[in-house]
Amino acid sequence: MTTHAEAAGVGGHPEQGQISILLLGMMVTALTLILGVVAATSVQLSRIQLLDAADAAALDAADAVAEEGVYGEGLGNGVPLTTDTVMEAAGEHLARRERPSRVTAWTLLPGTGSPDGRTAVVRLQGQASVPVLGQALEAFGGPVTITVESRARSDLE
Structure with a gap:
């Protein structure tokens, strides 16, 4: 007959350790969840900062008067805009504005302009900096890219 100590091997319980x-x-599961939440929160904050910049650029562009429209048609119900004036005003606004710390790069995208001659549309794309997991994400698929769009009108009514 064997004793309990002999069944467990050298002097211990079989489930010891x-x-x-x-x-x-x-601990690995908890750490993975925490890092995932931190990364997702950081990307969301970057998106909010990009949207804020696009909103401000669209508001600035909505006030950029297309001189050829004013002289030809007058003001009417709103400030006349062209795609060129919106692109120029949005680009100048973003050049003056300090880029947020969580955004490593940004650029205006095609689609920025005025589709109806009254609305300023700004499409902005940026790359988000993700803390802790940023290098791992870049190794697997590149940086996190965020695209936002904002619209503004300058109505005179």
């Missing part, structure tokens, strides 16, 4: 593996697995 199993809690360490369980704790290690739980």
